[in-house]
Amino acid sequence: MSDEILFAEDIDEEIELQGKWKILIVDDEPEVHAVTKLALGDFVFQDKDLEFISAFDGEEAKTMFREHDDIAVVLLDVVMETDDAGLKVAEFIRNEMNNHFTRIILRTGQPGQAPEKDVIINYDINDYKSKTELTAQKLFSVVISALRSYRDIIVIEENRHGLEKIISASADLFSIHSLESFIEGIVQQLASLIGGTKDTAYLTSAVAGPRPIEQYNSSELYVFTGRGEYQDKEGNRLEEVISGRELISCQHAYTNKTMVYEDEYLVVYCDSKTQKGSLLYMSGLPRKLTKTDKHLVEMFSKNVQIAFDNVLLNKDIEDTQREIIERLADAIETSYGSQNHTQRMIKICEILGRAAGLSENDLKTLSLAVPLYDIGKIRISDNIMLNPGSLNKEEILEVRNHAQIGYNLLKDSNRPLIKTAALIARDHHEYWNGKGYPKGKSGQGIHIFCRITSLADAFDAMRSERSYKEAWPLEKVMDVIAAEKGQQFDPKMVEYLHENIDEIESIMHTLA
Template sequence: MTDEFLFAEDNEEVVVEELGTWKVLVVDDEPEVHAVTKLALSDFVFQDKRLQFISAYNGEEARKIFETHDDIAVVLLDVVMETDDAGLKVAEYVRNTLNNHFTRIILRTGQPGQAPERDVILNYDINDYKSKTELTAQKLFTVIIASLRSYRDIIVIEENRQGLEKIIKASADLFSKRSLEGFIEGIMQQLTSLLGGTKDAAYITSAVAGPDPIEASHSRDFFVFTGKGDFEHAEGKPLEQALSGGALSACKKALQQQALVYEDEYIVAYCQGKSLHGSLLYLSGLPRQLTQTDKYLIELFSQNVQVAFDNVLLTRDIEITQREILERLARAVESQFAEGHHLERMVYMCELLGREYGLDDKEIETLKLAVPLHDIGKLKVPEEILNKHGRLSDSERDVIKNHAQCGYTLLKGSKRPIIQAAAIVARDHHEYWDGSGYPRGLKGEEIHVFCRITAVADVYDALRCGQPYKEPWPVEKVIEVFKSERGKQFEPKLVDILLDNIERIEEIQSTFQEVT
């Protein structure tokens, strides 16, 4: 017999992947309690997660820890420490000051008579109350298991609430710049939270592969639209760059078969919609084996999410079409009167003045779309009057003034908010703050804020860029005009904003200057 048969080879140790830890805070002024607690729960595992212990030895330490850790699952909290009610004050601070209703609070006391259990549970939102003498290793194990299950379920409910909130916010403001992303993020968060959370997730589509969603929908290239985890910063990446190996093959299989592909580590759900190629939802880092209920939820999601996405995309496309029609109409007016880059300067100056004035994003967007049509009424003014180099006669001046009412008449019949705003701007941007303007002699805040802003930008641009009948004025001379007309032609607040931001205004003038 030889020695080589005496010992069998060691098998390689199987490494079990852990999916994170549960944070447990131990608050007690006795070091022995910390040591015994950690020893009793040293081999504790729940849902493939071990416990991460954090120690505090008085109420002040506990409060500071709660301020820096918002993901503590369970706290084992001693009642009597530096004071007889130190633990109760910590509990009150966690629930009322930090508004933390997720952490499960288990009170431990060596003197149960000092803090009656019934009163404490009712008054301090305590989840359990144990005497140190009764809390054996087995009972400690049981109470931690029960508390972690509660904490896990509460977090899942909170994730569902956050996901629903994202969808509601996106639905309320579908035309905002990030609304499509927020809509899909919310739906994706809803699904992943129902599955107990996933490490990575990505929504992959061909519907928004380029700046024009209609043209892009005919593309066979798939891109990451939004994601979480490893895909958080992968927006715009082609499918072949975002995934590789088996995951990429699974995505291609899901596209080809228009089906769901289940693997141990990830899922690829094909989402059929109105677009030719559909989209994909990729989920990886699953916390557990999927049940039939889980698979049903994914199938239900895949049947409906793309339809919802297509509807949101269509709504946005209608809005973009409306904007393009307005812009083309404004361009037609501008080219009719050879005004160069006047509209670009007007839009950017009005945006600057509006933001500094305090308008919100929706108001700014409406103003930017309405301003290009402020002079649409000039279509009714003969060119020989508009381009006249000499002084205008009184009758010619009356014809010029009539363009405000003409512009309003052209636009007033629309029920669209943007066209309605454009009609008001076209009519009232020649009204004066002191009431001496036209066509209606409005005064002060009777004049819509859009018109007051447009008036400042329009006069500034006319003076700085010149007209057929005069040369451009230097900025110093224009500033003097606005100072003298503060409270007369122009609202004082807007004049102050203009003068405080004169360098930015001049930068706009320089960027879109006329080519001579």
């Protein structure tokens, strides 16, 4: 990414002017409070003045720290209600509050009560001063030094937290393997970084997105996916969804490979080593962004594109895998006069699986594995498979053997997907009542993938035309399935079929 970053004028200055430096004065003498405030009354550091908080004993000081987590400096008396009250407050700040940011300056009117050497060694304080030596000028110098230290520590801490967020956000994005989840990951992690955005769009020239684009031009940017205002804009050109000043900013960011930030929106160029870069556009920002915010978003954007490239690669591999499996299955089924059977099986199994509460990962596995459920038929004689008449006992046994043949063809693979396909190939003819084949499994002992495939296959076989029969009417098919509920078929699967029959019938007509 280019080192150039374009920001709206004076944004950083306005942010830095916000707030005040909180100074806690802890002393049991009211005069000390008054003199301190008078001496530092005109104090300004980095365009921020001071906000004084007063506590007159150790317990009150502890209360102030519980109520204020952004105290920059504490001017702490040692001897108050007890000889070591101030030292106990110092211990409380560091140990109980776990506050290692506030700068602690001990001020004592009785140095003998708390010798400087002992205090510096035994307590985590930052300075030790006798009240008699703290002239107005020296007090000014001490506070300036303490505030510089506090400022630097806070910057380091913010950067540390920012780095943790970047690592966490990047890890979450790299764990995403679907395009559908990609933008969700971006929005979620941006919310973590900058507090969320109202509208987000991810624009790229690499893919057309979920919706087809007519006359796709690889030199243009399209909304790949979005949220808020851009949720329904997938596939639209950049110029169709963003206009005016925002469009100019997007074009500038893309051309110059940079980031453009204005009060209401942010455009980030996401560089890619494998293809043209993309844009991440966010509007409706919840607040003005600090320098740290901008730096974190810039770092995050670099990982966004890497993650997106990985998602595309994963999708390409998955699509290739699916196409090979489906083409093989189609070749087998078409030979036996059952065109589009594979596609219908995938859709019906997905419907039944979703109704049964399968996870998205399980649904994906099922849809990839189920096309191979009848692969064993390639070893069955065409004379039998294409026979329009009745089969004799020997021929029936040979046809039934396709389940074991399919399992044997696939079982030796080390790939989980192929192992799942092997299981489905073998057990999709097992019956709920245990009277199926080849193993005679029953009930829950039959894997749910196989129970789903069994019903989907039977429904499609009855409802579609084959070389040896006409398609059966829906009413007749449902009567047969109802009669086999709890016998051949899982009763729950039969219920899911009834509940989703309209959607399934639509698939049957579409893929007839």
